[in-house]
Amino acid sequence: MTTTIERPGAAVRATPQAAGRIGLDQAVRNTLTMARRGLLKIKHNPEQLFDVSIQPIIFTLMFTYIFGGAISGDVASYLPIIIPGILVQTVITTSIVTGTQLREDMDKGVFDRFKSLPIARIAPLSGALTADVVRYAIATTITLVMGLLMGYRPGGGVVGVVAAGLLVMVCAFAISWIFALMGVVMRKASTVQGVSMLVLFPLTFMSNAFVPADTMPGWMQAFVKINPVSHLVTAVRELANNGHAGMDLVWALVGAAVIVAIMAPVTVRAYMRKA
Template sequence: MTTATIASGRSRELRNHVSLGQSVANSFTMAYRGLLKIKRTPEQLIDVTVQPIIFTLMFTYIFGGAISGDIAGYLPIIIPGILAQTVITTSVVTGVQLREDMDKGVFDRFKSMPIARISPLAGALLADTVRYFIATTLTFVMGYIMGWRAGGGITGLIFAGLLVMACAWAISWIFAFFGVVARSASSVQGISFLILFPLTFLSNAFVPVDTMPSWLQGFVNVNPVSHLITAVRELTNNGAVTSDLWLALLGSAVVVAIFAPLTVRAYMRKA
């Protein structure tokens, strides 16, 4: 038996006996590693910094007059829609970066370290919440610059932001699963956007549901993203908590309950 094999066996044994507290600490360390990657390559933040600005300007000035008659009347509709679309789209990065780390051999290096086996995966999911926060903040700021004022006050804004971030984190488990099982980062991205485009564009994000064909309204009304956007609109514009908020949280819980075990199981086979 070689020295490398013995060292690998000892490392695996140590990782199998890591305490819960150490697992949490290792996960936050891996999250910090993810933030350092952003610091060294700030272009990774282009999607969460440029997209909210471009999408808000583009959709507002294209659809505002046709749907609401003017820009001011459309902003309370479009800002929550842009927020949900931008933050949820950002969650794709979780799976893509996981796959890239695996392809580059980074996770092979982690196997030789006496850390919790789950910490690289948990750290990646934690680090991406910073991206969600940036996208949420910029969307609200852009809306304010364009003249939107949240009738729900600062409390409504905070709870709406937290709701969107929580739902995006839940959805990121789907893309983390693809990141673990897919063969390349490009395939993760392709599969992810095939899922995201129907969910975000076939929703009530940009236009009222009653303007759509009846056959399409059925899908839009059951689309969980539509419930999320409606909940955000009520929180930001009226400061109201509606049933859509609980439906959005329930949908997020179902996603986590299904994909978290699948992702962890697939990840542990490779870790």
């Protein structure tokens, strides 16, 4: 009788090798499973939705009633300007959470436990990015509903509004790759959030999101004209208010594609080194 003794840890070392041979179809399934995990975290920790549920309401009320009369003469005239601006500002800001939660999971050792599972190594990262799309959808819906309750009547109709919402979500998903990279390479979630806000706030406030660019100083107008957020806001306004798809829509989509083309491989490479 012959007895075969396995070396301790042999099965564990075989797991990453098996994961390396995982096909695209299983990688997609693993990604969706991890995305479901992210949604379950929200279910058990609903305060994670405070930024996408409370912030749109507060910002819409505050900016509309503070600046509406001064900029457009009355609130009703200001709504077609401010609602698309608030929509872009809220959804893009929401994408910061991708990086902070990714960093928190890595600090807690959650991703270390995923290494021992026979899943695609990229699934925890791609699943987190996919789950955040739900957050963008919630922020978009709440902002638009709030605008409608306040009297906003978009001339682009249902098709224009839906197209504007999808455009913002696509661009937010693209930008989330930047914050995901920050979450991978930075050491603390608080640092990721602080640096992200430092970068994002000037881009959103130094744009045409809240006031017309022609009311700004000349040097700031020059920045606003090349600011990618301004192109996105203009595209959203044209779609929602007029149902028109102009060059700003093209620039917004091209910008999103360029960000993904550059940042996705860099983020994945950095993540794989950590994973």
